[in-house]
Amino acid sequence: MKRSIIRESGSDRAFTIVNYVMLSIILIVVLYPLIYVVSASFSSSYAVLSGKVWLWPVDPSLDGYKAVFKNKNIVTGFQNTFIYTIAGTIINVIMTILAAYPMSRKDFRGRNTFMLLFVFTMMFSGGLIPTYLVIKDLHMINTIWAMLIPTALSVWNVIIMRTYFQTTIPDELLEASQLDGCNDFRFLLKIVIPLSGPIVAVIALFYAVGHWNQYFNAMIYLKDPQLYPLQLILRDILVQNEVKVDMLGDLKTAAARQGLRELLKYSLIVVSSVPLLIIYPFVQKFFVKGVMVGSIKG
16 A cells, blocks of 8 residues: 655745754754863863864873873862762752652641642742851861751752652552551552652752752862862862962973863863763663653642
8 A cells, every 4th residue: 555645835844944954053052062172172282272173183182181180189079079979869869758758648647738848948048148057057067068968858859759659659559568567668668669760760860960060069168178079179270260280290381381271171071071971871761751750740
């Protein structure tokens, strides 16, 4: 049998062409800066400083990456960021589950009141100065806890996870487990969490990205450079242009130092982005299933 082909009208064809053109332009605008940063990081310092790099690396060199891993401050920043990200994400996920699951249970009295109080904190907060005073009174200034405790819970993620529990975990499953003698904690650990793998993976990635890119809290609460995360060091290099001589190695001329200073910026951007780019493909498949299913009902 011959397949019937619906011919596009002239206006439909023009609309399709315009869409392709606009999407291509947007793709170029978004993709070119990324390509430029990667190409500049693999180019020589002279090529970067003289503006010869446009699309592909010029005079390929690894001097920028050698300078990144040679500097002790950057290596320490990497270590601190990994610690903050891993420990903070674990705390975040545990706190989010413990807050979301009770409010998803229909037999939990006062759940609407608690949910209202949670949402209230999204609309109103004490502000920066009161928050700083609280952290100071708790003796968390210039400690690792200042990077973990203030951001231990996101109300938005609690709402997403609570909705997921409500729409995915049926009440009949709870009743069947209770008939078998399963208590609430065992039901949560053995049944709810294993069935909620997609939303847990998505929430964990959200928290991990937030911790990895965190620099504002570090700038406020941390004073010891040994506790600085990578993003704060990257901010000093990119925004304030603070690059010490020991970061640049044994260079003979001021021009070479300036060129390597510019090269170090691009190399550090690439290096700081690689860990998240490696993790993202493994979690991407959970995004549609985890977030969309959890947002069907309010």
